[in-house]
Amino acid sequence: GRVVDVSVCGSSSSLGRSLHPLLVPLVEECQRNDTINGTIAVTGVKSSKLDGPTEGICDRFTLAVPYCGTHIKWEILFDRLHPSLPPDIICSSEDESFDPDLDNLKSLAEWDVNKPTCLFHLVEELLAEYRKYQYSILSAHQRLDFEYTTLKENNNVDIHCTPDLHQPTAKFHIPLNVDFSIFPVYLKKENPGDYYAALTVLFKTPTASKIEASVLLSPGLERIFGGKETIKLPKWNEDTYLMDYVPAVNKLLQDKVDYLIQSFVKRKEYFASLLSVLGQAVLEYDTESYKKIAFLLEFQGFSFIAHIKLSDYFPKDIPLVSISSIYHKLDEQPLQVNLNTSPYNHQLEPDENIRKTMNYIQHMLPQFREMCKSNGNFL
Amino acid sequence: LIKIKMADDTSISSTLSSASVLSFEFNAQDIHSTSPEKIILCIDLANDVQTTKVKSIDKGDIPLLTVWKNAMELFVFNKSQLNKNHEFGLVVLTDQANWFCDFNNNPELVCEAISSLEAVEDSYQSFDTASLFSLVYENSPPPSQSNLQIPPPYIVRVILLYGRSHCLPIYKGDVEAHGELMASPYFFMDVLYSHDPPSGHNLCQSIFDILSEIYPKPKALVLDWSVNLVKLFNCFAKLLAHPLQRPLQSLMDNRLVTS
Numbered sequence: 001g002r003v004v005d006v007s008v009c010g011s012s013s014s015l016g017r018s019l020h021p022l023l024v025p026l027v028e029e030c031q032r033n034d035t036i037n038g039t040i041a042v043t044g045v046k047s048s049k050l051d052g053p054t055e056g057i058c059d060r061f062t063l064a065v066p067y068c069g070t071h072i073k074w075e076i077l078f079d080r081l082h083p084s085l086p087p088d089i090i091c092s093s094e095d096e097s098f099d100p101d102l103d104n105l106k107s108l109a110e111w112d113v114n115k116p117t118c119l120f121h122l123v124e125e126l127l128a129e130y131r132k133y134q135y136s137i138l139s140a141h142q143r144l145d146f147e148y149t150t151l152k153e154n155n156n157v158d159i160h161c162t163p164d165l166h167q168p169t170a171k172f173h174i175p176l177n178v179d180f181s182i183f184p185v186y187l188k189k190e191n192p193g194d195y196y197a198a199l200t201v202l203f204k205t206p207t208a209s210k211i212e213a214s215v216l217l218s219p220g221l222e223r224i225f226g227g228k229e230t231i232k233l234p235k236w237n238e239d240t241y242l243m244d245y246v247p248a249v250n251k252l253l254q255d256k257v258d259y260l261i262q263s264f265v266k267r268k269e270y271f272a273s274l275l276s277v278l279g280q281a282v283l284e285y286d287t288e289s290y291k292k293i294a295f296l297l298e299f300q301g302f303s304f305i306a307h308i309k310l311s312d313y314f315p316k317d318i319p320l321v322s323i324s325s326i327y328h329k330l331d332e333q334p335l336q337v338n339l340n341t342s343p344y345n346h347q348l349e350p351d352e353n354i355r356k357t358m359n360y361i362q363h364m365l366p367q368f369r370e371m372c373k374s375n376g377n378f379l
Numbered sequence: 380l381i382k383i384k385m386a387d388d389t390s391i392s393s394t395l396s397s398a399s400v401l402s403f404e405f406n407a408q409d410i411h412s413t414s415p416e417k418i419i420l421c422i423d424l425a426n427d428v429q430t431t432k433v434k435s436i437d438k439g440d441i442p443l444l445t446v447w448k449n450a451m452e453l454f455v456f457n458k459s460q461l462n463k464n465h466e467f468g469l470v471v472l473t474d475q476a477n478w479f480c481d482f483n484n485n486p487e488l489v490c491e492a493i494s495s496l497e498a499v500e501d502s503y504q505s506f507d508t509a510s511l512f513s514l515v516y517e518n519s520p521p522p523s524q525s526n527l528q529i530p531p532p533y534i535v536r537v538i539l540l541y542g543r544s545h546c547l548p549i550y551k552g553d554v555e556a557h558g559e560l561m562a563s564p565y566f567f568m569d570v571l572y573s574h575d576p577p578s579g580h581n582l583c584q585s586i587f588d589i590l591s592e593i594y595p596k597p598k599a600l601v602l603d604w605s606v607n608l609v610k611l612f613n614c615f616a617k618l619l620a621h622p623l624q625r626p627l628q629s630l631m632d633n634r635l636v637t638s
Contacts, residue, residue: 281632281633282624284461284621286413294619298633303616329453334456359637379445
């Protein structure tokens with residue numbers, strides 16, 4: 001059987017109740033199928049019957065079809081009195097000159113309301129016609145035509161032109177081909193959802209002298225990277241072409257992903273080194289993200305806890321070391337001090353760095369003890 | 380002189396080998412997964428914890444319970460910092476074990492409960508250790524082994540703070556709870572025995588012998604204390620170590636390593 005999203009389908013959902021029963025499987029298939037670079041949303045469900053209850057006899061609705069990073073809205077009009085007939089379609093007023101060749105809409109000719117995929121196929125065909133329509137506007141400009149044709153060879157590209165005579169702009173939307181599946185488990189757990197990235201390029205002039213480029217990230221991905229601003233896109237010159245620019249952006253993002261994974265691996269290695277030097281003093285460490293580890297240490301009769309924290313960007317970010325007292329409180333909590341300038345050199349071997357850190361802690365201990373004595377509460 | 384005795388007697392370990400499914404061999408480089416702990420602090424409130432004194436240089440003689448409470452608060456905050464998901468429950472010991480405060484991962488709330496503890500006026504003839512196992516098994520059983528997840532969703536650790544110098548812990552009664560807990564690889568028990576200096580007038584050595592076998596597994600942490608203030612705080616700090624990740628007691632070494 002087919003997999004159906006229970007939250008929106010089924011006779012118990014409001015959509016299932018409102019629509020004419022013959023139309024329900026057609027609409028459900030549109031909502032379920034995500035092979036067109038996103039999912040279709042169904043809104044504005046109404047009935048051609050103007051008065052009285054409309055439950056079970058709604059025959060018109062709007063489909064928001066994903067395209068070019070946004071949605072095209074098409075109003076679909078069935079007739080509740082003849083529900084097996086194919087629908088009429090009203091396009092948005094922005095696309096006044098969009099006039100698809102009906103001969104290319106084979107699903108209209110072969111319409112069979114008992115086939116759940118017929119409406120979806122119609123949407124696919126309309127989308128293909130819409131693409132041709134957008135291309136017909138774009139191809140009037142040689143440079144933009146070249147960009148589109150060369151890009152299309154290796155990428156999925158959506159284009160959208162605003163046919164403004166004075167300031168025509170062309171938007172290119174290119175989903176990026178980055179492997180996000182390799183993220184470590186803890187990152188995926190902390191940032192659930194789909195990971196999706198796309199490049200949007202807005203050509204302000206048909207000669208491509210001026211563009212606006214930005215990266216679109218799904219919410220989970222944005223959190224992982226620490227915000228869109230952390231992505232510094234390459235510079236665009238007049239002699240830059242998308243067929244080179246897009247692979248460069250792909251690499252930029254893939255490198256960021258790879259760095260996060262490398263950091264995870266390096267953190268685990270650093271923990272293994274810490275344990276081989278100080279394992280007999282270990283208290284606890286986190287084995288999901290390998291960011292926190294703590295040891296109980298003693299020097300000249302004074303015991304204390306050494307916390308070591310690593311970030312998502314270790315070793316670019318150096319380890320943070322802090323010391324907690326096991327005797328003294330400050331404001332009802334254990335007295336704790338961050339050692340902000342602990343030594344770390346990524347060119348050294350891990351155990352060399354560890355010994356340097358231990359020497360540094362030993363060096364800072366008298367100060368820490370003094371701080372505990374003067375500022376801390378003991379008993 | 381009391382020596383800290385490690386329960387590494389192979390004859391005891393082998394009878395429990397079928398129960399200890401996880402390997403606890405400690406190799407310094409090995410990384411062992413961690414789980415949140417449900418820590419049950421079992422605090423002795425017999426009059427001994429008021430009469431036994433801790434000697435300090437500048438604060439004179441302090442009742443044992445006062446120092447315990449102080450050190451426990453530091454323990455709870457420090458442990459919570461290691462993992463926010465650790466939870467703490469409180470049990471008080473009279474002639475038997477009694478639940479005092481339900482599990483909570485908020486260190487401030489746990490410390491409020493700890494600060495309200497007071498010693499009772501009675502000394503007891505014996506302490507019923509079976510009641511402790513029954514209480515723990517009823518209220519906080521370790522997770523079942525059916526999926527054998529590594530790491531488990533949580534582990535249960537009892538920290539027994541026994542403070543009597545004249546009262547033997549005696550096992551009376553219910554075998555089932557004890558058996559179930561001992562068979563679980565996700566149940567642990569540490570002991571901190573605090574007492575007067577051992578002498579011919581008290582039972583400290585015998586009590587220690589019983590307590591060091593109460594959880595006869597290699598992973599046990601058995602700490603013995605009397606008299607010295609700083610050493611009592613050190614004992615509580617040692618208890619911070621996570622049972623799934625810490626070395627065996629005999630291998631623990633906290634000396635700061637420098638080049």
